[in-house]
Amino acid sequence: MSFPPSSSQPASPCTDCSRRDKCLGAALNAVPGSSGGVTRSAVDRGAHLWRVGDTVDSIYVIRGGASKTYVVSEAGNEEIRGFQLANDVAGLDALCGSTHRTNARAISRTWVCRLPIAAVRARMSESAEFRDGLLSKLGREFDRLHDMLHRERCTADQRVAAFLVRQIENENPPETGTVDLELPMTRTDLARYLDLANETVSRVFTRFQNLNIMRSTGARCEILDRSALGALC
């Protein structure tokens, strides 16, 4: 795993970051008198942020691009456990243990802020507020896994619909009208996330298009009827 130093960073990448009041990294760097050691870097498409079994040395905030976390089963299948998009925190569950339980790989060129785990742990000792913020983010990770477990018990249509609805919510788009979604993952990756065959995902997409719920061409997709999509879940 390599993080090429980016050219002429400020002492902390957080000081002039537009999201510094909402970001975990900035909260970490807010230690009076010392830097949390947050660094920013870019990860090439296909490169790993970490692998299963790696010693945990950082957690990551995604600034741009997209990545996926996954495990490989004994049977050799890639089981995707999540996609991380801009502003997501990646690898938070690593806080609960010393080694990573998933692999993480950039699915497009990705900018990340790296938060050294030692600094995170230290700050957690100093500040109950920081600690509780972190626990609450961990809670969202539990919610996400529970949600995935629930989705596994739904039909293919429901899985895809729920996925699209979630993507739409992430974009916080206008209340009404069509939404333009960028789906950075391949159909196959989406299928591996939803636990479906990629052919099935493809068929669901065409079905939704025949119902005038959406229009899609490759990575780009227009949501025409959000309420119909919501009703399908």
Added chain:
Amino acid sequence: MSFPPSSSQPASPCTDCSRRDKCLGAALNAVPGSSGGVTRSAVDRGAHLWRVGDTVDSIYVIRGGASKTYVVSEAGNEEIRGFQLANDVAGLDALCGSTHRTNARAISRTWVCRLPIAAVRARMSESAEFRDGLLSKLGREFDRLHDMLHRERCTADQRVAAFLVRQIENENPPETGTVDLELPMTRTDLARYLDLANETVSRVFTRFQNLNIMRSTGARCEILDRSALGALC
């Protein structure tokens, strides 16, 4: 939810507990000069330990009996997310948030030790060791959920086999020979946990018996061939 006071408890149920050197509750009560407020009580079969949305006020250590955690889907189906047996910690993920994300109900009369969440949080601030122990237990909860996600991608035979193997491991039985397992949950509950129809679970059980892997009569079940079971996973 009611916890009938048990008769003439010591100040802390931990002081004379046989598991006091391994138990989270005892670690909590080990605060010098003050009690962590651990209390022991019994929960009737069918009674709830907590429900979805309840304010988190405690986490629980199961001393005996068995319980299940579950959610009810919009469609009204009970989706079981875990079984808690003796010595398990129940509701630990509640540490990450203020309300419970599952229901928990005793599937047989169950003895629990109740650890007030405020005391847990306080001790977490005082002791980095206690905090890290807790985080590591949270990590096992993540592992468990990841394991469930993986099981969802297996055949019915593999799901049941993996479940049995795990139950056997919990009993830490002799290295070889047959193992006597007590399965405190109904076939239907097991099916709701494994995301199978109860008919399917039943059929897998008979299949395994025809293969001389096990013999079962209701709640009691004898594992005859552990290696065959392991090979099926």
Added chain:
DNA sequence: CGCGGATTTGACATAGTTCAATTCGAGTGG
């Protein structure tokens, strides 16, 4: 323009569900 991977479509196979009918077995009461 043409290549190669990604996507879509079709035809068929199948694991698991559903529904319906027995059978089992732990309590209960006579």
Added chain:
DNA sequence: CCACTCGAATTGAACTATGTCAAATCCGCG
């Protein structure tokens, strides 16, 4: 001690959603 009962478990038969395999098509890119 035995007959009853009622929920749980098992078995059978038919159905279906999704997977699998194979054959087009599409599309971005050099």
